[in-house]
Amino acid sequence: MSLTVEHLIVYYQTLQGNVKALDDVTFSIADGEIMGLAGESGCGKTTLGYSLIHLAPPKRFVGGCASLDGEELPIHNTVKMNPFRFKKVSIIPQYAMSAMNPTRKIGKMTAELLASKRVAYKSILPELLRRLELVKLSPDVLNMYPIELSGGMKQRMVMVLSTLLNPSLLIADEITSALDVSTQKAVSEMLVEFRDRHFVKSMIVITHDISILYQIADSILVMYAGKLAEKAPTETIINAPRHPYTKLLISSLPEVGVRCFERRLKGIPGNPPMLLVPPKGCRFRDRCPLAYAKCLEEPPFIEIEPGHHVACWKETAQHA
Amino acid sequence: MLRIENLSKVYQVGTFGSKKLHAVNHVTFDVPKGEVVSLIGESGSGKSTIGRMILGLIQRTAGTICVDGVDVSTLIKNSPKEYYRKVQGVFQDPFSSYNPIFKADRVFSCLRDEFFPGMSGSEWRERLIASVQAVGMSPDCCLDHYPHQLSGGQLQRLLIARALLLDIEYLVADEVISMLDASTRIDVLNLLADLKSRGLSILFITHDLSLGYYISTKSVILYKGYAVEQGSTEKIYTNPLHPYTKMLMACVPRLDKKWDELDTQLAASQSASLGGCAYYGRCPVGDKSLGRDRFKPPVVEVEPDHLVSCYRLMN
Numbered sequence: 210m211s212l213t214v215e216h217l218i219v220y221y222q223t224l225q226g227n228v229k230a231l232d233d234v235t236f237s238i239a240d241g242e243i244m245g246l247a248g249e250s251g252c253g254k255t256t257l258g259y260s261l262i263h264l265a266p267p268k269r270f271v272g273g274c275a276s277l278d279g280e281e282l283p284i285h286n287t288v289k290m291n292p293f294r295f296k297k298v299s300i301i302p303q304y305a306m307s308a309m310n311p312t313r314k315i316g317k318m319t320a321e322l323l324a325s326k327r328v329a330y331k332s333i334l335p336e337l338l339r340r341l342e343l344v345k346l347s348p349d350v351l352n353m354y355p356i357e358l359s360g361g362m363k364q365r366m367v368m369v370l371s372t373l374l375n376p377s378l379l380i381a382d383e384i385t386s387a388l389d390v391s392t393q394k395a396v397s398e399m400l401v402e403f404r405d406r407h408f409v410k411s412m413i414v415i416t417h418d419i420s421i422l423y424q425i426a427d428s429i430l431v432m433y434a435g436k437l438a439e440k441a442p443t444e445t446i447i448n449a450p451r452h453p454y455t456k457l458l459i460s461s462l463p464e465v466g467v468r469c470f471e472r473r474l475k476g477i478p479g480n481p482p483m484l485l486v487p488p489k490g491c492r493f494r495d496r497c498p499l500a501y502a503k504c505l506e507e508p509p510f511i512e513i514e515p516g517h518h519v520a521c522w523k524e525t526a527q528h529a
Numbered sequence: 530m531l532r533i534e535n536l537s538k539v540y541q542v543g544t545f546g547s548k549k550l551h552a553v554n555h556v557t558f559d560v561p562k563g564e565v566v567s568l569i570g571e572s573g574s575g576k577s578t579i580g581r582m583i584l585g586l587i588q589r590t591a592g593t594i595c596v597d598g599v600d601v602s603t604l605i606k607n608s609p610k611e612y613y614r615k616v617q618g619v620f621q622d623p624f625s626s627y628n629p630i631f632k633a634d635r636v637f638s639c640l641r642d643e644f645f646p647g648m649s650g651s652e653w654r655e656r657l658i659a660s661v662q663a664v665g666m667s668p669d670c671c672l673d674h675y676p677h678q679l680s681g682g683q684l685q686r687l688l689i690a691r692a693l694l695l696d697i698e699y700l701v702a703d704e705v706i707s708m709l710d711a712s713t714r715i716d717v718l719n720l721l722a723d724l725k726s727r728g729l730s731i732l733f734i735t736h737d738l739s740l741g742y743y744i745s746t747k748s749v750i751l752y753k754g755y756a757v758e759q760g761s762t763e764k765i766y767t768n769p770l771h772p773y774t775k776m777l778m779a780c781v782p783r784l785d786k787k788w789d790e791l792d793t794q795l796a797a798s799q800s801a802s803l804g805g806c807a808y809y810g811r812c813p814v815g816d817k818s819l820g821r822d823r824f825k826p827p828v829v830e831v832e833p834d835h836l837v838s839c840y841r842l843m844n
Contacts (some may be wrong), residue, residue: 359572380791389571390780391777391778391780392572392784394788397782417711422782423782424788446707458711462715463740465739467743468742469718469743470722474715474718
């Protein structure tokens, strides 16, 4: 197991109290696995990603543990995490457009970044150039300022930078959301290529776009309001989802071939609950078409089939 | 009918405007009454530029934009208010369309001050509630709130409600759903479809072909400011003929099919040369012998209501 996260609880500290952004999150990722993390905005997917690399205020660590390659990740301690960042755990942030220092040429910025981790730029330069070629960037970009690159180019540059030291775990946060379809495809395929070439061991791809995950992910974890809803291999999530939220989420996606005059798709009525005082029991209860009395209790996240975890009383009851 | 003919936009870029950037080149299409037309292209294809020119936010370089037979610049010059009563826009980012210091209703009260100064309070209130309900929201839960208290989907629907208050006939919807969640996205799309059935004409600007197919009756595919393919949505989607349209179709992430193992050609950053086909540099079937250096690919009507601009389809 490359990454294991157990009972992770992270709150946001606000003036009104604790916002329970991550509540008892347990999952694991195998070596070479690309795990997709999907959900609506505000469901805690980005919080989960960032918690594994930079758990800083206003985020507050409450409980749980994470380990990477059998070694414990000191995620609650921002100083102890320093040796892990960039070398073992790396991230491609959501806005790669603004992830690079605008006042430095990209090559110089890379050198400074590496120096901060005591790695010589010269020794890594040949590999850097090889990887730039892989993502179809010319070596000239190292001599350019970030402003001279287009959005897709910046995204690819940051991708190369983030994975330069072959981290064990890469967290890719909404990296395709701001791109148009053709660049989206190219960037997603490069992610898979990076995994296949063992630049990174395993990956968490955070996105709200399930159809992208279907193309690249090995497994998908669906989150709802700070809780895990369902985790299963990609094919299972798409073709045989069990959690009502996953079902609704997938049925609301427009596909090529569906027209509003012929088949009208439905969104999910209602809004996600406020996490300041989350509702008791199943958090999807208010929006769920199948909710019944039992849903007032909190559903456990259990394995109903090998590799398929669901947190829903309906499924648990059928299974028991 | 909104008619766009031979529309071009040239930006002066570089030091002292020494270089020219052709953002839109001789685009011709029309938005018939009560129809949704999708304008589809990658970033930099000029789709938003066209929307902005229709709204009069930027000047056009050449060509005409006519609303019901009258040129837009005359309309805006004579009485801008009358024009904006008819034509309104909704933009990509609902969060930055509001002033965070004021309540979200301020977009409505500003509108009232400008367009309905003589209207009585109760009548205004009635209209406001009717248009908020028309976008599928209850007035209690969205009026009298600050923008940060509402979700992106709600804010976006309020902006559409604002446009509806004016009894508009044309709506320019510029990437209205790209910032929204999958679950609220479809609600906004359905709302646009409802408005269409009530007689509103919509220019739907997007880069996502599946959304365009879901909602529109006509589509225009843009590449580097050229309309490479246009016509009935049905025909374009079932039978894409331009290599660029084919490439876009292949790139849409779908749930029923994995991506083909096709190498995606990325857009070249330099602007296209003005002679010949703009897509030549990326075209997988491009052929020099077809005379790309000499002239622009002509627009060919391959079947009724399906125009393609590609050398390979000549004769």
